[in-house]
Ligand SMILES: Nc1ncnc2c1ncn2[C@@H]1O[C@H](COP(=O)(O)OP(=O)(O)O)[C@@H](O)[C@H]1O
C-alpha cells in the first residue's frame with residue numbers, strides 16, 4: 001500500500017512567488033489498485049506524483065510504501081519499487097540507440113532480479129519474448145534505432161522497459177498527451193494489459209476524460225492542491241461518462 005499522510009508542498013516559501021501546490025493530501029492506495037487522477041492545470045497532480053516518486057520532497061507530511069517510510073528517501077533509491085513514464089515518448093528512451101540497447105540500459109539502471117545482461121543471447125531472447133506480448137511486431141526490429149519508431153511504439157516500449165524488473169508501482173503522467181489518438185489508444189491498452197498482468201499499483205494522470213472513465217479502478221479529482229472527489233470502484237461503476245465532464249463544467 002502507498003500511504004500518503006497530510007502532505008503539504010510549498011514552493012518558494014516566504015517569497016513573492018510562493019505557491020501552495022499541495023494543501024493536505026491524505027490518500028491510501030492499495031496494492032494492485034489503478035488510481036486515475038484528473039484535475040485542471042496547476043491543481044497539483046504532477047507535484048503529487050513527483051512526491052510519490054521522490055523527485056520532489058514534501059514540505060510536511062509523510063509517505064510510506066508497503067509500511068516503509070520513504071519520505072526522505074531520494075528518487076534513485078525508490079526506483080527499486082517505482083517505475084514512471086512521462087508525457088514525452090522521446091524522454092523515456094535514447095533515440096539513436098537500438099531497441100535492444102535501450103533495454104540493456106534499462107536493465108543496468110534497475111538491475112532486475114534474475115536477469116543477467118552478461119548472457120547476451122538469453123537477454124535478447126527474453127526481451128524479444130516480452131516485446132512480442134505487445135502484439136506490435138516489434139520483436140523483429142530490436143536492432144533498429146529507437147528514432148525509426150512511431151511515438152506510440154516508443155511509448156509502449158518505454159512502458160514495457162520500465163516494468164521489466166520487479167517494480168510494484170507504476171506512475172504515468174499524461175503518457176499519451178504527445179501522441180496521435182490511434183497511438184494513444186494502443187499505449188493505453190498496452191498499459192492496461194501490463195498493469196493487470198503484473199498486478200501493478202498504478203497512478204495515472206490524464207486530461208483525457210474518456211480514458212479516465214474507461215480505465216482504472218478508482219478516480220480522484222484534484223483542485224488547488226486538495227482532493228475534491230474520490231470515487232471508489234463501486235461508485236465508479238455507477239458513474240456515467242457525462243458525470244465526469246460535469247465535474248469540469
Ligand atoms: N518546481 C516548482 N517551482 C515552483 N512552482 C511549482 C513547481 N512545480 C510546480 N509548481 C507550481 O505548483 C502548482 C501545481 O503544479 P503541478 O503539480 O504541476 O500541477 P498539475 O500537474 O495539476 O498541472 C502550479 O501552480 C505550479 O506552477
Ligand SMILES: [Mg+2]
Nearest residue numbers: 045046047205
Ligand atoms: Mg501536470
